[in-house]
Amino acid sequence: MGAAPAARDVTSYGMGLAAPLALFFLVFFVAPLLQLFWLSLHNDTAGLHWGLGQYLHFLTDPFSLGVLGSTLLLGAEVTAVCLVLGFPIAWLYQRVGPKLQTVIILIVLLPLLTSVVVRTFAWIVILGRQGIINATLQSLGLIDTPLKLLYTQFGVVIALAQVQMPLMTLPLITALGRIDPNLDDASCSLGAGSWRTFFRIVLPLSLPGVIAGCTLTYAAAITAFITQSLIGGGQMLFMPMYLYQQASTLQNWPFAAAISIIFLLAVLAVVSVFTTLGRMSRGYGGA
Amino acid sequence: MAEAQGGRSLVVDAVTHRYPSGALAVENINLDIKGGEIIALLGPSGCGKTTLLRIIAGFIAQTQGRIIIGDDIVDALPPNKRAVGIVFQNYALFPHLSISENVAYGLAARGVDKTSRQREAQRLLELVQLPTMAERLPRQLSGGQQQRVALARALAIKPSILLLDEPFAALDKNLRLDMQIEVKRLQRVSGITTLIVTHDQEEALSMADRVAVLSHGKLEQFGTPSDVYDRPQTLFVNTFVGSTNRMPGVVVSADRTAAKVRLDAGTEIIARPAGGTLSEGGRVTVCIRPEHLQFVGDETGFAGVVGMSLPLGATVVHEVTTADGSGVKVSQARIGETRALESGAAVRLAPLAPSLANAFPATL
Ligand SMILES: Nc1ncnc2c1ncn2[C@@H]1O[C@H](COP(=O)(O)OP(=O)(O)OP(=O)(O)O)[C@@H](O)[C@H]1O
């Protein structure tokens, strides 16, 4: 058999269609990344001596490790805040009428529709010493001296959480929307209360959305240069700003390159932990 | 078997439900169901069957009326306190839990310990003849098997009432028959009061002790399958349950048990006045089922012209056009060599017996 030429498989497309994107990716992403990696393998700023000195420096320097640690922690905190606040919104979205759904979507998307700089300055106005929060609390007589909100970890987390909220809420809305509403009813009729239904049915089945939302929020939060630096101010240093200082101010390109690579690997590690956690729970494979 | 405990009675007392959007889904429904009965809720799409089921289960709070299970008015109880088992049309198995976890879910919610739970789940899976599937996920089962799991899951909580929403709609014909027999067997064994929602009249007539026929949210008739089929109280029931010929006519004379009607097709027949007495001279619609009409050789009955004959397995259905231009169907059992009727042949038709025709006041 098989003398006749094999019929062309109509479901496979020529790879040619993907070529422009692949080329773009190669030129503007893979090549710079390789260059960055090449640069990070030099011990001196001029890039003449090969060696792992930059990595050794970073990994043995408590200050650098501290910056990495606080950045990863910041991401975790922002992600946690977004998840805790975003889940109820997404849950609510699936249970209200179409009119309220539009309102919720608008509120969720609003941060995406305003410029990041404007949003960040708004937070400065809200959190500042004479800002809205302090002014209100003082006029109510609840506090005597203004609270320090701006230039604190708390301030950065809150501002970032607001900015990244859509990245968490939208995947959650999609995931919750895929759950058959009859499952809620089935669980309830079998005698389960709302909390059991939530933890045994809704949460496991929404896990793909939780994973996607957490990954996006986390990645966006730790790389949010503008918000981090404006709300965090001079005292708080996170990886993006640290990198910027090394490259731009100190002109230490090899060290900046090593920082980027380490940062990249750290982020990849955290993201793959998210994904593995999701795979391990059976809700993820369930379709 | 172990679980014959006799189901509890269920009373639907003057229940009306209007959705917030304004749709009046069910209107003043009264059902008095004895413990252990199988009841079919029969009606066309959109007549309020699912709504009524969800009211009984407690997912919807009715606008008016009461639901009474056994001696208790349950209106204030949430679904998880009603002990009502429900099997959804799409089964609604938990996709991320194994079959045995699905079946044991209700027991876990009741705080039954793990070993007893698993033992009970296994026992139920044997009851529905799926003992080897315990570790699979729902999507690894066929539709019929998922159906059985859904049933086992609902039975696990030993409900006092079992509700089935179009349980067989998604199954092919042979499997549907198997499952109908299976459900009836399980119901007999457990004695649980059971309500089956269906829009398939054969299913309703074959499975249920009594059938409730609904139309546009109203209860048209609630009676035994033979009541509903042979003594329909409304024109709707007569036409929805089984097939029927509707023939217009005028009442010649009538008392409570029989009416003489002059059909527009050109003969006088005796019909049962269904749903109240008829007034002389009033227009009526007479319903005669195709299997209750016969061809007659003499000059009795009414005349017609054969249009088409369809051999349908055990019966042959003839389409006949009457003198007034309306069409009637005649169904003949296929006994040996049935007389072949050519298209265009002139024939005469008459009912097999007078009590088989039902006359309803014509609605304008
Ligand atoms: N959530 C709802 N909001 C408003 N109206 C509804 C809602 N659910 C159902 N209805 C309306 O109530 C009526 C009865 O619906 P129901 O689902 O009870 O019908 P059904 O008899 O189960 O039909 P089917 O056989 O198609 O399942 C319909 O007219 C429907 O449009």
Ligand SMILES: [Mg+2]
């Ligand atoms: Mg329905």
